[in-house]
Amino acid sequence: TDDTLPIENGKTRQCHDGAIDITKGADLVTVSYNLVTQHDKSMLIGSSDTATTDTGKLRITIANNVFDGTTQRVPRVRFGQVHVFNNLYLATSGGDYPYGYSLGVGIESRLLSEANVWEAAPGLAASRVARLLKGDRVEDRGSWFNGAPLDLAGALRAANPDRTVESSVGWTPPYGAVVDPANEVPARVRAGAGAGRLW
DSSP: OOGGGGGGGGGEESSSSOOEETTTOOSSEEEEEEEEEEEEEEESSOOTTTTTTTTTEEEEHHHHHEEEEEEEEETTEOOEEEEEEOOOEOSSSSSSSSSSSSEEEEEOOEEESSSSSEEOTTOOOGGEEEEEEOOBBBBEEEEHHHEEOOHHHHHHHHHHHSSSSOOOOOOOOOOOOOOGGGGHHHHHHHHHSSTTTOO
């Protein structure tokens, strides 16, 4: 973990970056039923703001995962059409990996969130769930934050009053995924995510 790494020039010298990075024109990738824990920059989709050759690719599905003790980038998206559904995010305010944000809305990204659940420590607001990073399109359907419906686009608008936030991504997943309602996600994903637990 980062707390065991040396300090150089006043900062931790990190020896790692993304746990799951999907870049360089990768396409039609699914990341599902994983337990991702104790990590900072967890998942990057699209490596650079200048990687315009990724346009039309990076069609990614992130489903049924548990993100526990992740600081940021679950995922951070550039250029891709990314479907994020039925994930459980456990956001902590302290420790070695304090919560920063989950969904990074980067340049020309089209991020569709459905029935994700955030269980956040006291003092962490719903406005922290997503961050605008040169992008402006994010759509959410049926997600929850601490047991209440989440207005993702509204939270982004409130946190970024000088920015336009489009609440429609303009695409529909080309597959018939079964999206469970948010109230079923925590128990089901906890029971199924992680090595040797697929059912």
